[in-house]
Amino acid sequence: MSHPEAVVDLLALLAYAELQAFDQMATDARLAPDLRRRAMLSEMAAAEIVNYRRLESRLATLGAEPQAAMRPFTEALADYHQQTEPKDWHEALIKAYVGDGIADDFYREVASFLDSPDRQLVLEVLHDSRYAEFAGEEIRSAIAADPKLANRLSMWARRLVGEGLSQAQRVAADHPALAMLIITAANDQGDIQGLFKRLTAAHTARMATVGLNN
């Protein structure tokens, strides 16, 4: 991907997503039933800020003003979080588990479109796997203890994905150059349908792992 403006857009989108994820998870940590779990979600939130800083500093190196670069993406991400405010601890965990999982899969796909050092940077801001293990284990054991939960939480996960897709479409519509570049890059490597299929398959597998239906 040799279009510097689109790279700036992409890194700015990822950066603002991290900042917003920090905000959301830090708030959601209050839903934790005990201090150990609260600390764990707080730590997951804190990790987003470390990644945010790396992306922000890369934006500056590329000559972009980070705030200005992020601004076009703030509304879609704020709306996503506002539409998917978790009401309890399990909803918060699933939001982190599903959201981080899809985000990481997307980052890995996107990294392959980029040249160094951006490729390396995007691979390095992936989430620590022990966070997914923690969230997954919490969800699994909650469903084991109360199988009725599976239905409600599966619906919640579908709502998260639906709202995420709808905001992603909005971002794509507002940033045709960015959207076109991702589509072109994806088609060079196969096709954009393949990318969506891989993201969907990985998401379905992640859901099944913790006892949820897609």
Added chain:
Amino acid sequence: MSHPEAVVDLLALLAYAELQAFDQMATDARLAPDLRRRAMLSEMAAAEIVNYRRLESRLATLGAEPQAAMRPFTEALADYHQQTEPKDWHEALIKAYVGDGIADDFYREVASFLDSPDRQLVLEVLHDSRYAEFAGEEIRSAIAADPKLANRLSMWARRLVGEGLSQAQRVAADHPALAMLIITAANDQGDIQGLFKRLTAAHTARMATVGLNN
């Protein structure tokens, strides 16, 4: 300080204070007028979690159950934050600036009462000085731009200190062994009045640095 139970109490108090500071600063970051400042306060919040983890892991090494050890301190700290909810960005900054400043001075005093490795640990969880510089510079330039602010913000800082002292007295009253140990250790090195005088003098100097009256 050779009383392991009091050391556990002390580390648990510091640990929970970090966790609660994370929560408060992460929320306060929403008051920031722009993304750069929001990211900075978010990063200050995230740093608290790193320190929290170190204290929590030391508690576990000492054979304490971290959650149980922190529980006796949760109410006083929650009440402090509830009574001092910042209403705008400047109040949030002053809370971080004044609170981190007093906390660090207190940690430094307390470290001298402890044996290694706890002494070293407490010195290492001090706040990064660039955060105080950021907050101080923000407050200074806000007052320079609008001198009327100084009065309102000075009153706010006094309220923070007043509320902090009142919760500290409550903690001391509920934990006489911890309070006695701090008093005894302080008296070994001079006296407890000296400790309060040093904390007060450093606080007054910090206030003056940014244009506030104590």
